Amino acid sequence: METNQEKKSGLGFISHIWNEWIATFVILSLLLLTLIIGTGEMIHGQMLRLGENLYGDPKTGMQYSFLRAEPETPTCDRNPNVDALVQQQMQSNAKDEFADIFGTSSQEDVRKSVLAGKKLCEDKYAFHDTATKYLDDHPSIRPYRTMETTFFGIFQFGSDNKAILLILMVVLAAITTTLKIHHIGLRSPSTRLDYRVYAVAMTAANALLTSSAISQYQSVVRSGVPMTTEMSVIYWLWMILFSVLTLISIYQFFIVPKSAKTGGNIGLSLLSVPLYAFMAIITGVAFTFFMDYPMGQGIYLGQLVEFSSIFLNLALFIWAGMLLKQTRIVDVFLNILRPWNLAPETLTWIILIGAALPTAYTGASGIFVIAAGAIIYKEVWNAGGRRQFALATAAMSGSLGVVLRPCLLIVVVASLNKEVTTDLLYHYGLYVFLITSTMFLLVSLFFAEQKFRIASPAEALPRSAKALLSVIPYVIVFLLVWMFYKYALNTNMNEFTAPVMMPIILLIMVLYEKLRHQPAPLAAVGHWDSTLAENTPEQIANQAHVSTEKVARDDNPNNPERQVSFWKAIHLSASETVGHIGALVILMALSVSVGGFLERIEIMELFPTDISSIYIVITLIVALMIFVGMIMDPFGAVILISATVAPVAYKYGIDPVHFWMITLIGFELGYVSPPVALNHLLARQSIGDEEVAAADAEVRHMSFYYRYERWILPLIVMFPAMLIIAYVPYMFKLFGWYQ
Template sequence: MSAHSDTLSRSGSLSLARWLSSLPMLVILVLTLLASVGETLHSRLLEVGSATWPDYFNLRVIDRLEQPRCEQHPDLGQAVEVAVRAKQAELAEDPFADVFGGQIDREAIHESLRRQAETCRGEWSRWQRLQALNTPAVTAFATMEAGLSQAVIMVTGNRRVLLGLMLLFCAAAATLRRQHISLRPVESQQDDRVATVAQLVANALLTLSAWLYRQQELAQAAAGMPLAHLFMHDIWVTGFGLLTVISAYQLSQSRTDLSRTGSWPRALLSVPLYSVMCLSAALQFMFHGFYHGIAVYLNMMAELSALFLSLGLYVWVGMLLARSHLPRKVFDVIRPWQLPPKWLGVVVLLLTALPTAYSGASGIFILAAGMTLYRELRRAGTSEQLALATTAISGSMGTMLRPCLLVVIVATLNNSVTTDELFSAGARVLLLTALVYTLFVLLLGGRSSLKTASPMQAIPGMLRALVPLLPYIAAFAAVVMVWELLLDRGLDEFSAPAILPLVMLLILAMERWLLKEADPDLGQPETSPDQPVPVGYRQAVLRATDDSTALIGALLMLMALSVSVGGLIERSGLLELFPDSLGSVWLTLALLMGMLVLIGMIMDPYGAVLLVNATLAPIALGNGIEPLHFWVMTVLAFEMGYLTPPVALNHLLTRQVVGVPVAWESLHGTFWQRNFRFILPVLVMGSALLIVTFLPQLSETARSLLLASAPQTVLG
């Protein structure tokens, strides 16, 4: 049996295990997707109904409308007499009637009764018209629309529950598979024990915090205070308790696949970052008597459940992309040009900007396509350090392009900037960063030829490579056109979390069923007349979901604890030491830039945005910095932080998909050679950040070139 057949056999034997581990997450992701699609579809159905039938909004609830009970054509003379007698009886019983006047105005009573009769006839006319319009077609359409409405309300009303289940289920998967993000991988038994003990303590503290918060909320509810979403406390307590049990079990099991030798400093670096954040925040909260502080901020995170659920969909899109042949076929278009490593790096950064934006966050794209980028760069002759640096930077190139989720969160949290302004400025920042990268690579990348293939040789090969991409373009266009025609919605930052999963599911179906292409990790199988080509669509979706589970868990746990750390910083009063007015906009920009980079080094982007919006943004606006300038600088400073040691999240994720460096210069070279993968991104992003921070303040021309928006009036 061939090696490929062995791989397929092993894949088949794992199908049941993958079903068991992937099915719950697949259900959560599908429900999240259906909620997003359902909201848009229901809105469209209401538009179609109102455009097709007059008074559709009354027709859809006609079974709940009561028939008018008034009389359309009353005898006004008799009615006036009845009203007069009733008024006389009332005046007879009123001892003060003579004081305030006891005369009865028959004309006024007659006019009032006449108007009531007109109103009654109008009600009967509307009722009869609705009955005439209530055809079987309207009833069927309204039944379908109402059913969809109830389903959407049921799912969207439980988004908190979905987020809680997603976070805890995925965190359990990341814990069981030991895939939480840390500064260095576990390599020895000592590393594993230290990391597991840290997770055990952190999970126990999370459970205790959730339990204490639950008891406090139940006591307030018993005292009569109206509280919502009490059931979430049970989810947090149960979930974190399960994580604690998993960590305790892992601590009792010694791993035999690791070396026995190790050192304490290296072991401490293997502790997951979420555990470090949890321990730091919990100790500080306890010092201030705020024992349930972490759980409080977890519930604050749930307020933005729709955004964090979208993050889960973006991770799923990234893993579906990794299961497709699309990244390889895109590189096939570039390969005929035989680009030297330096030019290839520039092209890679520009090509990856848009997928980075559509994946919602830099780390997701690195996890999805980082290995493909690294392999193609190495195949072109790029050094290991430059390939690692370029792969890490690629995750930061499109974070301000439409429809990036981070920009949507920024615009959602405050009204000082719009997504259009940020996306417009983001395109210019992308070109600036690519230019800076090109200059540094040309200056620092050593001597090498910059010669490429001639257009006469490259263009025919590029055109041939474009042909296999046509089905992918057609699939993408088909989904977007159907969405546009049926739902009257385009592809933007709000529809992307719903459209992109559908596009990737269609692409995988096309590859497996029409193109007969196997999983990229398996390679193309050897075909024979009596051995059909394996398609494996279900296996590909399950594997992508399975891969997504642990990654979502690692990212969401990091984000959840980042929100707590942000709350700790906010409550500590450290940011209040920042003067409200520094007297110099230049000094303000410099201090803000340093603080934003520091926040980006220790926090995830979404938790960092929440913190900055509540603390630093008012300070910046109060010191005369324009909102658009501040938020563009903020996002770029975050990206700088994700590339800057000691944490350098983008580098950690690159290492997770590529592995640790093994080349001679990475292990035995000079300091510059060993750390070039860190130095180059810091130089590139740092230079771009300095330009974006200070240049717009120098002249209006520079501001227009970089931010592409007229300055706004800032209220100090």
């Protein structure tokens, strides 16, 4: 939101230094430490095994585990006076009424015991002498031991302090997001009134959160319950965070960006308030003034601590998504399709199927929308698709893959519900994916102006085959990392290891591109990637309403802005990661607070418990899941549903796997449904407000459907799919869900 002029002075300069360097560097360090933690146990196990293979000696019985520290010199007496010790023990036994029971009353027994102790002492000295000599004879042991124990220390420190690492990451990211005015809202502020209303709401929200965090800390102190150092640090971090955010928001009320327009109206300004602020104000007012529960928000923020491993994995997935954005992977794969000149609807269907896998491997739908939404939008548009259709595609690009392995959301569901396993959910999730993707193809073809279009195979196949060769290096990188983990670390890629492996794979892919001096994608440096189109620069310029010279300059691989070094690419990805962690994780934290509020007012008690028809039960569940998806993020929603609705559904006889398939697809339908439509908001962040406004402007004269296609298309795809998934398995006992 800052202009270059604003960055040169005042808070703008401090904000720029903080955002681009301090927070980025620290959070990049924390992400790398999280990678070390995630893979540390595997690596450390292999280091111990390697140490044993290198330095273990079966002949002498010396093991590497004996040598991980300097041998301690024994303190026992090697040459004791045996007779004196025997007499001393006999005198002691005479006073011990239990000596007979343990068989130590006779002098012979006592002498045997003393001699055994002497031998044990001799063995200790012998081991010390042998180990010391062994270390001296093998000088490389000490350096290797230092490396191994140092790595173990870092890994162990991280494992013991995961919660602090997460909260510290959230603190830095949330401050950055607030300084950049990057929180997720229905629209971005643009006028002076927008910024003022935004700042007032943020001040109120953060003040309530500060008060709640302080109240929670004081409550724990007054209770007299011993507080660990870790929890004390976490409480202070929360109090510092929301206090700082309150001060920043107050400053932003008085200092409006110079780029802000004049005018505005209160209705649109309220739409500029971040969703997180709305949630904080609603729950803060309710807990503090109506429930006499001022520490409520602070307590529910503790869910982040309880599930720190999952949220750290989410941070890694966000980073993976931003690293994906720094590569040409999406573009390279799309090059295989471009020569066929497919109809926009057919091309979009293939893209969505292809996008399902990276969606699953980047943890959740929103992350992939942020990372690749702009590229997908431009590809569909340049293939001849309507802008509104392209916007709908971008918003849906992350929706289909959330039920596929190894999506993190499934892991959260399985961790909170012992009735289901990840294997079962992923298995039936594949059927859900097939249903939703097929529905998209049928609906998009129904509204297509040109049902089918394909280039001549004689022309397209050679070009497509040539493009396929460019994909091979990326496949090789993936296979090499996978093989390293599988064979060197004895670990396969699955839903538990993917958060660690994906950033490493993408880091190597970024390095590969930079070593080959490949230009960065224009989307990665803040421009449209005009190379995604088969159109000429003149056609692209006319479509984008920019000059032909600008298109030609951006399209030029030698453009200095596209010559990004490896370290610059890492910096850019980390900088974007900071903003998205701050926006997404803080939104999730407040979603949990909203869930806690709904739980405390016992809204789920309104769910009938005496319904005789299973169809009515399913209908109520479907409606509830869509509503929850409209107002909450997926992770917070899963926590709420697991504690409230799931037990009721199980009592009605709904199979747990079927229930969670309904829930997940209901969430995804909610994420593309007004009034919030989280995936549309994330797509807008990726694509840009100006492009979305241009898409709306060009269809103002058209019929209702085409004016609102970006909202309607996802609904008429996902809603029928929702009905099929909810009712058909029960009616026909499909997939064996009901016996």
